Amino acid sequence: MRAGRRRDWCELEVDGQVYEAVENVGDGYRAYTRRKVLVIAAVIIAAVVLAIISMALGSAGISPLEVIKALLGQADERTTQIVINIRLVRVLAAVVAGIGLSLAGCVMQAVLLNPLASDYTLGVSQGAAFGAAVAIVATGAGSMQSSGADAVLIRNPYLVTVAAFGGAIAATLAILLLARYKGISPEAMILAGIAFGSLFSAGTVITQYFANDVQVASIVFWTFGDVGRASWRELAIMSAVTLPVTAYFVFNRWNYNALESGDDTARSLGVNVGRTRLMGMLLASLVASVAVSFLGIIAFIGLVSPHLMRRIIGDDYRFLIPGSCAMGALLLLASDTLSRTIIAPVVLPVGAITSFMGAPLFLYLLIRGYRRS
């Protein structure tokens, strides 16, 4: 503070938190950033605890302590078998997919400067569903039975995954080509995404119309997201895509902050706006596409978890990117845990549960407004 200038208050209230007698601006700022770090750490810890609880829940009757022992390789054979080979994959798949979807939403919102952006609103999920539907109908009902429902027969899960991925990427590329060669604005990109989304949805409906009963059931079943579909191999592929992309996004955090001030100002701060927007969209869609093609459609995570974090720690992408990752993992993990315990042994579609949990929480935060009295 400048000498000789009296300050008639000596408290600073930030997000309901009161910092006393901030002697200089830097200290107040440090306290403020520390709070954000603490919030993110709390979410991460919650996710870890929930992961352990989630691995303990189920018909085998394993305690959380045994889970930890199994993870450390000190439990008996049977427990280790269940925890590592069945439950851990599922939990990790939820974490990785949660991170990917949430991050994708966060970055799409950043580069398009629009709070509505997410894989679901931009047609990525619909593209994947269309791709999957076409593949299921084209290969016909066959011999391989899928894990959950009886009436569902997906002959070639890999082909379906690849087709879903193709559909998701096609939706994205269509938007990006418009942006690249027709120079459409970020708002127009959102609208184009919605348009392509409904186009793909219509495509899925038409495909279903010409499919037989088993195929329709398979298509519908596929669109119910399920983190249990991943095996170690799928998990490895998902992680191999998600982790480097996360690193890329973290590396670009300043650029996303700069974009908030408008394109011209961002350029004056050294941001290559066109490339940041294009790469952001491409990689965000890639991450979301991988998650959706392996696990099916998991709505709402991409939209809601970045916004939950925005409400709590603000729009600063230096904190929002890790925050969204943590929140996405926590939310999807919580949804999955709920979906397989709420009316066990029936496993509800996790996509529906995410909306069930996320929507009320989100509405509550919207109504309450930002954290400040």
Added chain:
Amino acid sequence: MLSVNGISFAYNCKSVLNGVRFDVAGGELCSILGNNGAGKSTLLKCILRVLQPREGSVLIEGEDASHMKRMELARRMGYVAQKESGNARLTVFDAVLMGRRPHINWGVGEKDLEVVRGVVEALELEDLSLRYLDELSGGELQKVVIARALAQEPGVMLLDEPTSNLDLRNQLEVMETVRRAVTERGIAALMAIHDVNLALRFSHKFMLLRGGVIFACGGAEVITSGNIQEVYGVKVEVETLGERKIIIPLQTMEAKAVTREEQHAR
């Protein structure tokens, strides 16, 4: 040192700038004066390389700006936009810290915090430093944007109507801060401004822009009632108050269709 060599620019087919050529030396604050739509913002954006001029070049310290990387340019040139969206949930301190971005490789260093603290104090933004941008008044936001450009520590500053939202006191304070930064750090500053008296008080140099061409350029001597009348279409009285030149608007003149006709002629 900023040299602009014969920049011409057109939006689609609509020619806006024609062969604009001038220099601003280090430590010099040059005001661009001209009516709405004269091309002031367009000129600044061409210099910033946000818009690509049809012809002409921009030299910074004798180096061609079109060969520089964006980041390199950002280290040398700061920009205060005419409009700033300001609806981000970003604190004032974080917003000013953005100005350090071209200098930051990975993390925020002590020096960055020090610089930000310095400009925040110079512009008396301390009390607002943890406030979110969307909770500021128009003038407060404008000060934040100016602070960000100063935190960039550039050699060239482009300011697009930096005082348009400021009250009387803040206009003087902000201009004093800008002028001090310009003279102390040897910044070459170019500022679009509508308040001729404010420009007269703080700038070293004036550029009168009319219909995309420089009508007159030079020291305070170019601010004559004749020139102002030509550029703005307003009859003014130029007085001296103490040592300071001021203009007093008297009445508007018959609007001259000169801009468009001249443009057609070209």
